[in-house]
Amino acid sequence: NMNGALDAGIPVGIYWFNYARSVEEAKKEAQACLEVIKPYQGRITYPVFADFEYDSEEYAKKAGATVDKRFVTDVIKAFCEEIKKAGYIPGWYTNQDYYKNKLYPAELAEYDCWLADYNGGPAFACVMQQYTSTGKVDGIYGNNGNVDMNLAFKEYGSKPAASSKKYGTCTGSGVRIRKEAHTAAQVLGTANKGDKLELLGDDGWGWSKVKANGVTGWMYN
Numbered sequence: 001n002m003n004g005a006l007d008a009g010i011p012v013g014i015y016w017f018n019y020a021r022s023v024e025e026a027k028k029e030a031q032a033c034l035e036v037i038k039p040y041q042g043r044i045t046y047p048v049f050a051d052f053e054y055d056s057e058e059y060a061k062k063a064g065a066t067v068d069k070r071f072v073t074d075v076i077k078a079f080c081e082e083i084k085k086a087g088y089i090p091g092w093y094t095n096q097d098y099y100k101n102k103l104y105p106a107e108l109a110e111y112d113c114w115l116a117d118y119n120g121g122p123a124f125a126c127v128m129q130q131y132t133s134t135g136k137v138d139g140i141y142g143n144n145g146n147v148d149m150n151l152a153f154k155e156y157g158s159k160p161a162a163s164s165k166k167y168g169t170c171t172g173s174g175v176r177i178r179k180e181a182h183t184a185a186q187v188l189g190t191a192n193k194g195d196k197l198e199l200l201g202d203d204g205w206g207w208s209k210v211k212a213n214g215v216t217g218w219m220y221n
Contacts (some may be wrong), residue, residue, distance in 0.1 A: 011156065013046025015093055015114075018056045018075060021063040026050075026075040030082030045156045047091030047112045047127070050079040053098065072103040080111045089156070091127070099124050106181045106218070109201025109209050112154070125202040127154040170195040170212070177217040181207035189215035 016033040020026035030050075037044060052075055057067045065071060080090035091112035099105055099115065105124070115126035122129040128150050135149035170191040178185040181203050191197060191212045200216070201209040207218045 011045050012040070012043065013049065013091075013156075014044060014088075015049040015051045016079070018050055018052040018079065019059050020052075020056070020075045020079070021060045021065045023074050023078045026078040027082050030079045033079075034083070034086050034088075041087075044088065046152075047089040047114075047156075048083045049091040049093045049112075049114055050076045050083075051093040052076055053093075053095070057102075069103050072098070073107050076103065076108060076111075080108070084111075093130075096123055106203040106207070106209075109203050111201070114150075122153075128152045166199040168197045168199050168208075168210075170197055175219055177210065177212060177215050177219050179217055181205070181209075181218040183220075185218065188217040189213055191219065 014033070014037055016029065018026065018029060020029050033048065037048070052072055057072070060067050060071070076092045080092060083090040089112060091114055092108055093114040093116070094103070095116040096119075105113075112128075113124070113126040114128040114130065115122050115124055116130040117123050117126075118130075118132055130148055130150045132149045133146060135147045136143065137147045137149075140147050170193055173192045175191045176187045177189045177191060179188055180186075189212070191210070195212055197208075197219070198211040199208060200211060202221075203209075203218075206221050208221055210217070210219050212219075
């Protein structure tokens with residue numbers, strides 16, 4: 001119950017299960033989501049997550065879409081960008097299989113990741129981990145049903161602060177900032193010891209997306 005949670009002061013976030021069959025439909029889905037949550041604008045403090053998974057994939061395939069890494073990544077990105085424009089924190093929900101095999105996580109690193117990982121600590125960088133699907137919470141399903149349980153690794157403020165930024169400081173000199181998260185990628189610029197870095201994301205494989213010295217790109221941690 002959204003109103004009940006808000007009245008009780010419980011932090012609230014949103015996830016929207018995706019059935020987009022194209023990038024354009026993903027944008028329309030985001031607009032539909034924004035319309036649904038509009039009455040609660042200013043009271044939602046956690047992200048608005050895109051949830052593209054197996055049922056989403058099957059739905060798009062039946063409509064004739066070619067569902068590959070490019071398609072999944074572009075659909076999630078399109079949804080998140082519309083959410084971001086509206087002033088909410090955009091995010092994406094995924095699992096280890098999707099993260100490793102079905103999308104390009106580096107291209108989504110600027111959005112908050114909510115990872116389903118039931119095997120100990122999160123295998124990849126994320127703001128939240130869904131760590132079990134068999135939890136128990138008093139009052140839910142008469143105390144007899146299974147409930148998804150999550151851990152948040154990021155503290156969200158009292159406002160839907162899409163403008164909330166994280167910063168770091170460069171500890172090396174002549175550190176290359178590249179167009180993509182690998183050593184063969186084009187060098188866009190460099191950062192030196194003491195330079196302030198705006199942290200935009202992390203790919204979970206040792207690279208961070210940063211903005212520094214007028215350049216936005218990937219830096220090896």
